[in-house]
Amino acid sequence: KxxxxxxxxxxxxxxxxxxxxxxxxxxxxxxxLQWFRQDPGxxxxxxxxxxxxxxxxxxxxxxxxxxxxxxxxxxxxxxSQPGDSATYLCAVRLGPGVSNAxxxxxxxxxxxxxxxxxxxx
Amino acid sequence: xxxxxxxxxxxxxxxxxDVELRCDPISGHTALYWYRQSLGQGLEFLIYFxxxxxxxxxxxxxxxxxxxxxxxxxxxxxxxxTQQEDSAVxxxxxxxxxxxxxxxGSGTRLxxx
Numbered sequence: 001k002x003x004x005x006x007x008x009x010x011x012x013x014x015x016x017x018x019x020x021x022x023x024x025x026x027x028x029x030x031x032x033l034q035w036f037r038q039d040p041g042x043x044x045x046x047x048x049x050x051x052x053x054x055x056x057x058x059x060x061x062x063x064x065x066x067x068x069x070x071x072x073x074x075x076x077x078x079x080s081q082p083g084d085s086a087t088y089l090c091a092v093r094l095g096p097g098v099s100n101a102x103x104x105x106x107x108x109x110x111x112x113x114x115x116x117x118x119x120x121x
Numbered sequence: 122x123x124x125x126x127x128x129x130x131x132x133x134x135x136x137x138x139d140v141e142l143r144c145d146p147i148s149g150h151t152a153l154y155w156y157r158q159s160l161g162q163g164l165e166f167l168i169y170f171x172x173x174x175x176x177x178x179x180x181x182x183x184x185x186x187x188x189x190x191x192x193x194x195x196x197x198x199x200x201x202x203t204q205q206e207d208s209a210v211x212x213x214x215x216x217x218x219x220x221x222x223x224x225x226g227s228g229t230r231l232x233x234x
Contacts, residue, residue, distance in 0.1 A: 049222035
């Protein structure tokens with residue numbers, strides 16, 4: 001069964017700091033990995049999608065890396081701002097033809113519990 | 122549409138009543154997913170539709186839960202005889218292809234009293 005763990009569970013930093021959020025997964029046979037942001041009471045906003053063949057993706061101040069063989073991904077946020085405060089979720093998708101004990105399809109995402117980020121002015 | 126639309130945004134219902142939650146995916150997205158997020162919990166997969174294939178219902182928690190997708194577009198998640206433990210935010214997402222990234226709606230917050 002795919003399990004996704006995010007560390008730390010919560011992080012509080014002053015504005016301007018560079019920071020790293022960590023995500024690890026137990027089954028390396030992933031199809032892709034996606035980082036999301038969730039604001040309180042809102043849905044999920046996609047930040048970055050990394051296909052299994054890719055090593056990293058960048059968007060503005062965000063950079064996500066993927067080490068599929070070791071089952072790890074990191075989300076790097078440069079020059080953090082108070083507006084970055086949110087819950088950050090990592091989610092992985094199994095590859096085609098892979099099924100777990102439940103026999104489920106590879107279509108679904110398995111999410112981590114998230115990292116709650118607070119950036120102080 | 123421009124994004125994934127869910128309705129209602131909030132629903133309060135009495136225990137034992139049936140509820141229907143609606144999801145309107147991005148036009149042209151063939152894959153549609155329902156997830157549930159309970160207070161203090163992570164996201165829980167419920168059901169997945171892909172084109173005309175049989176849906177993956179492996180995440181539905183009980184037979185009180187059902188979902189359908191009409192015409193390959195709009196989906197309805199139905200919860201019969203609601204219980205207090207059904208209270209959660211129900212999120213819908215769609216994807217252009219199976220390997221693509223997901224786009225989520227804003228969710229329906231369901232409260233069973």
